Amino acid sequence: MIHVNNKWDIPWEQGMTVNRVLEACGFTHHHLVVSINGKLVPPGEYASQPVADDDQVRVVHVIGGG
Numbered sequence: 001m002i003h004v005n006n007k008w009d010i011p012w013e014q015g016m017t018v019n020r021v022l023e024a025c026g027f028t029h030h031h032l033v034v035s036i037n038g039k040l041v042p043p044g045e046y047a048s049q050p051v052a053d054d055d056q057v058r059v060v061h062v063i064g065g066g
Helices: 018-025
Strands: 002-004 008-010 032-036 039-041 056-061
Touching (some): 018 032, 018 056
Antiparallel strands (some): 032 056
16 A cells, blocks of 8 residues: 555555556646655656555645745
8 A cells, every 4th residue: 555645545556656646646736746755756757756565655735825
């Protein structure tokens, strides 16, 4: 299982990436900050960054305002 935001547990899949986790959780916002086990993942690596079984993934929406 992948644990996302201490809210969702999604089944781990062979070859799972950050993009797949975001898709499985229904995240559609384009400005996201993602960390795996406390380590930030650069947005350009979401498609290639693997996610292992039992990883803790944290996803935060970045919202600007004034």
